[in-house]
Amino acid sequence: MHNTQPWHFHIHDGGLDVLADPARQLHVADPHGWAVRLACGAAIFNARLAFAVAGRPVAVALLPQPDQPDLLACLTPGPPRPPTPRETALYRAIGRRYSNRHPLRAEPVPASSRAELIRAARKEGARLRLLPDQQSLAVVAGLVHTADATLNRDPAYRDELAQWSHRDPHSTDGVALDAAGPGPEPHDLLTMRTFGTGNRRAGRDFESEPLIGILVTAADALHDQLAAGQALEHVLLSATENQLAVSMFSQPIEVPTARDQLRAIVGDTPQMVLRIGYGLPGYPTARRPVADVLDG
Helix, strand or coil: CCCCCCEEEEEECCEEEEEECHHHCCCCCCCCCHHHHHHHHHHHHHHHHHHHHCCCCEEEEECCCCCCCCEEEEEEECCCCCCCHHHHHHHHHHHHCCECCCCCECCCCCHHHHHHHHHHHHHCCCEEEECCCHHHHHHHHHHHHHHHHHHHCCHHHHHHHHHCEECCCCCCCCEEHHHHCCCCCCCCCCCCCCCCCCCCCCCCCCCCCCEEEEEEECCCCHHHHHHHHHHHHHHHHHHHHCCCEEEEECHHHHCHHHHHHHHHHHCCEEEEEEEEEECCCCCCCCCCCHHHHEEC
């Protein structure tokens, strides 16, 4: 969330530890660390792909040391084997995977691509619920709007959001102006988070019938959130491979009442709301230097 990159990696004995970086937690928007664990779960999935493509797929132990809460996963290489074509394709998609906060084209996502995204989430122990009709879309859009308004009534939230919004092209984290997309307007169906953006160009309104997916897990324990992060990245990379653009709406997850209402709709624990479709390529976001996130 907000491109905080809240992770740290430690190499030892040929394996890799993935740790949360508490200094990068959003203490207003994410007081309990849900977004940190989701982001680190995505990083775990990318690390799994990197090991697999190197010919050494890993066994993953989540939360291996209860007395070390920041140690989220230990990745231990197993017997060597060649990577599968699927692993190679997903790994190659990592460098092309960007959140797209801009308007998408009014072009339906084919059933084959939808099925692939659903399979990607299921493979990681989660589910991707695609909204079936305009009625459910309107309800979820209303929850996004209400949650966003609730968050923005808090001055501390607005200050925290501003800290991670910037126009500095040399910054190594946060959301840059180019990647932020146009600011929300009253007639938008879905309310985009405002990263200090301005008005949109004429004729560039957001789509009125987007494909919306809700990533869910059966429960909401810490390991469920880490599984959700891995599922999220698997879905996002699968979308990238299918030339699909995705943006994320976490506002209804951040507001407990909105999350409860979303849970009543989907029947499981919601972890992220996704907008999926076709559009122009997204804008890359900054990345921290390797030396800042890796030791050992």
